[in-house]
Amino acid sequence: MASSLLVREPGLLTSVQDLGRPGVGPLGVSPGGAADPVSLRLGNWLVGNPAGAAGLEMTLTGGTFEFPDTTVVVLAGADFNASVEGATIEPWRPIQLRAGQSLRVGRSRAAARCYLCVRGGIEVPLVMGSASTDLPSKLGGFEGRALRVGDVLGIGEASGGTVRGKKLDPEALDRLFERNVLRVTRGPQAGWFSGESMRALSETAFRVGEQSDRQGLRLEGARLAQGSKSRMISEGVSLGAIQVTPDGTPIILFVDQQTTGGYVKLANVISADLHRVGQLRPRDEIRFEPVSIARAVDRYKEQEHFLGELMPE
């Protein structure tokens, strides 16, 4: 451990996250990882870390963190009204904190999640190859839980990537994080629903429910009736699946989802839009736009290409 960070205030729900732990499905372990991996990757790039270095994921309200040593940090994702000794800290701008300074991260202005990326990355013991905190299973991260007052987290050695001269175009960022419309493909049980339900999904505005978290986002708006009454047998669920409960409530299954489930899935958020789901707040209004699998894959490839251009090196 090269240096450390002291949690003075943890914020509403702050946890260590990286890009997750895929590959352990046969053990019932969810891949998990950052709810908005695009912000985490961009933040890591800005401070010269590898894309998958661990950072702190803050939710709606951030915390206060003290750095005993000189440290380079950046806030990535939503603007959480951050400051150092009263001076405003903008997201996406790396700053150097002097030894003993504290970064205060406040309340979100618009979206749900803000990442604190530290040059060198947050250091915690890897569990199944990942630093991510799996909150429902109490695995990984810092003692398998959200951060608390007084926690001291290690910061790793910087890997040699540069910080100087790195900037992100604000317009490009706006495009990446537009989140009023989520594009969806058909889910594995789409055929079990009536045409009306599919139409309702694409023509209704939904509100993100209050009981939404990293496991899933409950949607309020139309109830989506299942046409056929076939019996569903539990099966693996993909990230971003829109499952419908027996009372017709759609739920977007998210990063800390259960690995298998017995509810029918009407649709699935496309890969290019999953990070936007991570920025949705309770009461946000969203619409769904059905697209073909081919189009969804194209959008993802374009977006990854675009991210590659944003983060040269």
Place this chain on the structure above:
Amino acid sequence: MPIGSSQLRMEMASDRSLLVYFGEQIELHTHEHVRKFVRLLEREPIAGVRNVQPAYCSVLLDFDPLKLAHRDVERAVRDRVERLDKVALPAPRKVEIPTCYDGEFAPDLVQVARLRGMAPEGVAELHASALYIVYFLGFVPGFAYMGGLPPELETPRLATPRRAVAAGSVGIADNQTGVYPVATPGGWRIIGRTPLAMFRADRENMSYLEIGDHVRFVPIPPDRFAELARGAR
């Protein structure tokens, strides 16, 4: 029984995942195909597939859409399914789960007994008399979905799931039984508890149970539970 091409069904679950179905019902031979397929994938992974999630009749493959298209994955699946017959499965492990069916450890035992017109002791005895098979691990780390519940014990889930089920709780739901590895919300009816740690990330075999295991529940009294719980820590 070899798998016929009519039984194999594949569905695009998302723009980066494919569901492979080996049957449409919870049956032992379907389970065997799932197990063989997962075993073959361990030996011959499909490059670009990031996660494999077996279930009762299906396996979900999650892949990198920058490297693979659905048709590539489908082709790789068919190639492996054709050779499933040649996959030898190891003899199932025989695993025992010491379980206390008493008092506070079994909050739903009395109600299950009432629903099925039995004495509570009869429910415990019958549950501990059967041989169960682990169909897959899912839901949360180390949660084993087990089939083989005696039909006399089949009971639907609770109408309202509990907000917190204690770690080690032994539950039943419909024709399945399972053990909750961590404290979690849950809707299965709890008829006992084991002191064993069902999942630990810091040991070699993280999950106490694995797919294909043959499992028996062995009744223990509360004092033995306390003794074993001390040892498990």
